[in-house]
Amino acid sequence: MTDHLNLLIGLAMGLNLVALGSSRLPSLIRVAAFQGVVLGLMPLVMEPELGVLAGLIASATVLMKGLVIPGLLRRAMRAARIERDLAPLIGFLPSLLLGAAGMMGAVALARQLPLLPEHRNSLLVPGAAATVFTGLLLLVGRTKAISQVCGYLILENGIYLFGLLLLGSTPLLVEGGILLDLTVAVFVTGIIVDRIQRAFDSLDTRKLTALHE
């Protein structure tokens, strides 16, 4: 079980690096969605006996993160007619190296933490920390609003990974609430993106710092 789980988390961590290295908006959205799907499958692997709870969480997560949210983002991208090239503040090469360093830092950090014995051999904690770090890096290092949403999505994926540690004790309601919040946030951002595009003819968030009354 731990082996399969570690394989999935390793895949998610690899996707972090792909996200940092991808230079096109559609591919970034695809990577974030795929990572969401990979994460969504994890409750199924973690629970030895397939409970209703795990099944529900898994299917809801896969549906939301794999289909609904990327669909909303693609729609926003089409509606705002933005160019597909990402304009990075932190270049692709430095962000890739930073991401790799963050990944190793996360593994080193997780070894220092006093974890429960059943979590000691799993990659859950380092994977979560590395994914959160990747999300932050994307949020800081990309200028377009939609790519920042993708960073936010990956950040949330990391938090979801942390949440998997408590899968047994978190009520379904909380998980469902988080998913719903996320969807609404992406939905609202989709609208905002359109507005920003109309007001400024660009999605560069750096221009938003110069707002006046």
Added chain:
Amino acid sequence: MTLTLTSLADLLARLALWAIVAPLLPGLINRVKAWVAGRRGPPVLQLYYDLGKLWRKGVVVSTLASPGFFIGPVVTWVALLGAAALVPLGPLGATLSFRGDVILLVYLLALARFATAWAAWETGSAFEGMGAAREVSYAVLAEAAIITAVLTLSVHSGSLSLAALLAPTPGAGAALLAAGWFIVLLAENCRVPFDDPNTHLELTMIHEAMVLDHSGPLLAVVLHGAALKLMLFAMLLVQAVVPLGDLSASVAGAVLWVGVLGVAVGVGLVESLLARYAFRRVPLLLTTAFLFCWFALMLAWKGGVA
């Protein structure tokens, strides 16, 4: 290491094998490319004909060229053949094997690159200089990946000699290592995402730009050296990834050759399906290869501790 008469004969037989089989791989790659494109393509043995034709031709030499222009390709070829002599051939093992021979291999590859670049500069042509500058600057990143891959294998096997390095069954990092090494193979042999061997537009090429002024037997030596290098990388890739030691000798030998041919087919498929990358994307791809090898190293290291 005692150099008896039989081991000397063995060594010579191996070198002859390398020299004779190597030009098969580029022919195979071209055949795969032609097949994907729906053409009939040149015969698999085309490179042999080319080498024979070039060998009979004369040499045109730039008035600026010093003897380095002639020495360079020869040094490259000898260095590559020497590197090939160090590589074990699956169940046959290696004739020349000593502690640290893998480091000699890396240095021989570096020497070959230096000699090619040197011969390119000797022509005094701006294009050659440009190609050499590109080749050397990409090599900085590719060599980082090569050395990390070697480190991974030596941490994994706890040894510094190639035969022992490639013998044990690879751990979980084998897939990572294979991916990283394949990208390095494409970069080092100037295959498609990095360089297009078919292009003859000086502004976009790397390796071809370096050898533009070479002609006749010199060009034949350069081409044959390139084929040797391709086979060497394919050989190392297959042996590092496939656990040949677990198979019986004849099966392992068959698997090794099928693997090398498979790598050639893979290169052909990559060339058919991908376009050459823009130059600014190349360091990104090479860094990816480095990271693949790096994470394989981390896995091998962590596996050794736990």
